[in-house]
Amino acid sequence: MKLTDPDRLFPAEPRIRFLARALYEPIAELPIISPHGHCDASWFAKNTRFPDPAQLFVVPDHYVFRMLVSQGVSMDDLGIPRADGSVPDTDPRDIWRRFAEHYHLFRATPSAMWLDHSFEHVFGVNERLNADTADAIYDHIDAKLAQDAYLPRALYDRFNVEVLATTEGPMDDMSCHREIAASGWTGRVITTYRPDAVVDPEYEGFRDNLAAFGKVTGEDTTTWAGYLKAHRIRRAYFKKYGATATDHGHPTARTEDLDKADAAALYAKVRSGACTTAEAEVFRAQMLTEMAKMSLDDGLVLQIHAGSRRNHSAKVFASHGRDKGFDIPSPTSYVSALKPMLDAVGMEPDLTIILFTLDETSYSRELAPLAGVYPALRLGPPWWFFDSHEGIKRFREATTETCGFYNTVGFNDDTRAFCSIPARHDVARRSDCAYLANLVATGRLGLAEAHEVAYDLTYRLAKQAYRL
């Protein structure tokens, strides 16, 4: 049986479906531009096989295991590593069976669509996953993973990826990226500068991180000037490994533009470890503006991923640490928050700041009106929980009328689930074509123009916005 419908995500009304298919066909096979995500650079550096189906599909994917947890499955039974570094001794086949037994939980979720797409199109599975088929599918996938055609670089090529950005912390030594470059392999895997560990005073080990940051750059990070210099040095270093962007994961979108003395005094305070929560917030806010000003000089695109309340469960954070599916969106506002930064650099036509949100109410109320007037602003695609058919539909419907298509930047897969990359881009392409087809069918866009827009959303805008 087919796990995926060839006409999936196209509207059911025959005329619109026909249009959607016509728009999709020419762009379906365009190369994948993946300018932001969390793939592990070591996959491409080492090019060794993925260990087993559970390690590939369940354990690292918090979209997947959070749903199982929500229905009472324990993290230990899913083999999720603990905060102390220990790993439950859970048989991967048992993890897979548990996943298969609960696969109905994913009905109508994007996870199900991505998984089915990967099962069928990457691994050639032709049965629905459930308790009965679990073992056979496990064996089938496991056997494939042993083949050369399923090594990371081979999959990268087969997925038709043109460029893939990973995300590294500020002290990363770029050894994997160096190894990739030295290997002679033609894949283009670039890094992204994500300095949260030395920008967020509430990050685990912030003070130690600052010291390490000084060491790695040879700058005196005990002074504000030295700290800023260290960032400049590190940004240049990341650019050597292909970086065209920086990325910032902040709890809010707040920015500040303090004068130099105040900023230096604040840095002294946060560096001492004695700052309040409010001061930590102001420091992060100031650093967004600093980063934007550095971008004016070095051309790196600035990405702001704001609004996740990380590690919501104190219990789970204590037992299992970060990134365990307990990051929850919260109301996030942009209009006042971004004003200091925009007053400083928002009118610069050569700067690109890409905004992401987990608060969909900001699409039509704040983000589209802002991106529809400030030359420096662009809207990132729907992020995280909203990286889905309905999420993309709501994004387009809420933003296009105010800021058009050309203040958006194409799609990001933003994933650490490598095999889901083609599926995610395909969902975005189909969802955009469904949206465009509806515009054509209701007289809001010409067909020739819709073809151009489909190409732009799939390919051109991502390359242009991220300077790839």
Added chain:
Amino acid sequence: MKLTDPDRLFPAEPRIRFLARALYEPIAELPIISPHGHCDASWFAKNTRFPDPAQLFVVPDHYVFRMLVSQGVSMDDLGIPRADGSVPDTDPRDIWRRFAEHYHLFRATPSAMWLDHSFEHVFGVNERLNADTADAIYDHIDAKLAQDAYLPRALYDRFNVEVLATTEGPMDDMSCHREIAASGWTGRVITTYRPDAVVDPEYEGFRDNLAAFGKVTGEDTTTWAGYLKAHRIRRAYFKKYGATATDHGHPTARTEDLDKADAAALYAKVRSGACTTAEAEVFRAQMLTEMAKMSLDDGLVLQIHAGSRRNHSAKVFASHGRDKGFDIPSPTSYVSALKPMLDAVGMEPDLTIILFTLDETSYSRELAPLAGVYPALRLGPPWWFFDSHEGIKRFREATTETCGFYNTVGFNDDTRAFCSIPARHDVARRSDCAYLANLVATGRLGLAEAHEVAYDLTYRLAKQAYRL
């Protein structure tokens, strides 16, 4: 003429409509599970006739009379009882005529759909209500109400209700439920523990309520320990009358988890009547966590109905008191608000906390992400103003992709309008089938799976979540 279209609420596109109808047919006649609502237990205890059409359809239904008030009809002219207990001497037929003259105001509202459904399917009316038909329809319904087949128990049976939960205050003596039990009638009418009157320091008569609460439980409610004990006793008492759940109507979703000494001190303060608005809020917040902890012991499901700004008009509250259609939603956030309770009990797989909201922005931003990871959380169905076709559609579209179907709990009618119960459940069934049909038609869900989900949403999930 038919007042209701047999294909109502199914999408117009022929293929999706065909699918929706196919999904609906097998579940259309399933028994009604009504795990939360405001029917009057005395109807089933006394089983006497409903007085007249105006008393049945207009006077007690604030959905209905608020719309007439919004266009300048006075409450007196609608026979609405006043705060002082007096009842305007308004002829029921005059009330009905006023209602009929203004019936166009309800065009495209769920009230119109429920009313037309009741008129046609419960009473056999076959004309649209308006000024011309008012008297004939009044007479027609009034004559039916005199028949045995229109007594409350007969309607309960005819509506195919399997279980119906009422909601009682903490001092209720359960005489009606006792009477029902003693009657030998086979209907299952259970109670729900709703202790707002002794939990909310801002409730009318709070201090007297605490005294009465002590009396009815035999506990010393002047102490924190005695007060908590009284709740435990009362919960056990309600369980004898079938309760499987508690319910809490709070202005916000805030929770706290104070240590025992602080909680006791706060209780002393609120009991004295000297607490501030902020302290009242903290006390309600603390009590949600206390209730959740009691639920861990006695298995009652915890329902939180948060976010109604009650009695918005000072004038109407003075003249007519509570529940007069002047309860207005307000922005409600859950992520920080629920954290103390979730840190305490959120990971307990044997606890069920059902969340309701009047702020639809929280669906995709907060509620679905929370329910999609915490084992103790489930999402209640769209509530109050959102218990409608568009409301249900938005709920499913905003939540399913993140928390799936299986972190939701089926439908609640939540009504005091008895004759609207079949209509409301029918709207929910049709709206869910419309949503599912669209998923099938766009390749997001298999048809066999959609049939299972339709059954689950209609019947199984409500029984399971409410432990019925």
Added chain:
Amino acid sequence: MKLTDPDRLFPAEPRIRFLARALYEPIAELPIISPHGHCDASWFAKNTRFPDPAQLFVVPDHYVFRMLVSQGVSMDDLGIPRADGSVPDTDPRDIWRRFAEHYHLFRATPSAMWLDHSFEHVFGVNERLNADTADAIYDHIDAKLAQDAYLPRALYDRFNVEVLATTEGPMDDMSCHREIAASGWTGRVITTYRPDAVVDPEYEGFRDNLAAFGKVTGEDTTTWAGYLKAHRIRRAYFKKYGATATDHGHPTARTEDLDKADAAALYAKVRSGACTTAEAEVFRAQMLTEMAKMSLDDGLVLQIHAGSRRNHSAKVFASHGRDKGFDIPSPTSYVSALKPMLDAVGMEPDLTIILFTLDETSYSRELAPLAGVYPALRLGPPWWFFDSHEGIKRFREATTETCGFYNTVGFNDDTRAFCSIPARHDVARRSDCAYLANLVATGRLGLAEAHEVAYDLTYRLAKQAYRL
């Protein structure tokens, strides 16, 4: 070629499209009621030709030029006047060419739909605007503008406008309206009282404005009593020139109902220029309630346009001043904000307060529940960024189920782009008919009723609500 599809905005599904067309046809040619907008009264007073295509379509329309600015076009290159009153010496044809080159930015925006409609239906253009067609279209439109049939009054008649309200500040001398009245022309151009300049302590030149306000009314505006009296006098004066409404553009919807002494003391403070931001907010809040009380006496309808964060860019405000496309919506709440005013006058059936919002989340959560119960409240149509097909769809879907159609007031074009008026009303009519057709097709509204509602939304409700 046709620039506009005769079936535009009607749903693609054939049966719904058929219904939408059937609903639209009888109301397509109804006269335009334009009860709120920003046309320049001098156009109709002087009746001289519009200078050129760039001055007609680009320079005064911040919807249009903000999009060009967002992609790096400079304001100078678009001929936008500067704050110091100077006007860049930019050739109108160059402005037009720049606009044409960037016309693809407007794809799928309401601006494109309005512009194409104006080009085709007002000027007879039959080519899509782009770099290649720019000059020919410029010449074509420019030639038309020289004809008598394209003078303002001729266009007013041709657009089939029945009444058009302009908006004037409190010191306006009504010379244009007087000139129109004296001219014998039959067009009905009325004014609206918009006193922001003397109500908002943060308005540029507030203190001077108060002095001028005293002068123009002959009242002593140094006292609270004299200031209120001046408003009453001025309102009466505006009524002489046709005003049936006042309008208030406030950053929030906050209202207050201070006692007289407190209000007088606050006025003394704001008049002194020494008030804080918070006091300015309270003063604006108090003035909304004062205006509502005056409306009870003189019958003027009160419009509240709340929630725009004006002049967001400090840089652009300094260089170019107000109304340059940098007004951004922000989260706006109504439930607590309006309570003081509603407690004072909300139950008055003879008062009409029309609420507008730029925060769509308030539609279903706050505005529809409020308008669905308070006799004095009505909901204005989607405003500014939401005055579009999707915006209108979301408005109807979010509000109708709670407050019905009859607590809304028809459409406002709210524009200073005269030639877009027919296009905007046409978009509203089509979008409403699309919505109604969907209701009919899904059994939620009878066809005969839908015809009535279509007429009411297009014509009757606007006349009734605005007392025209």
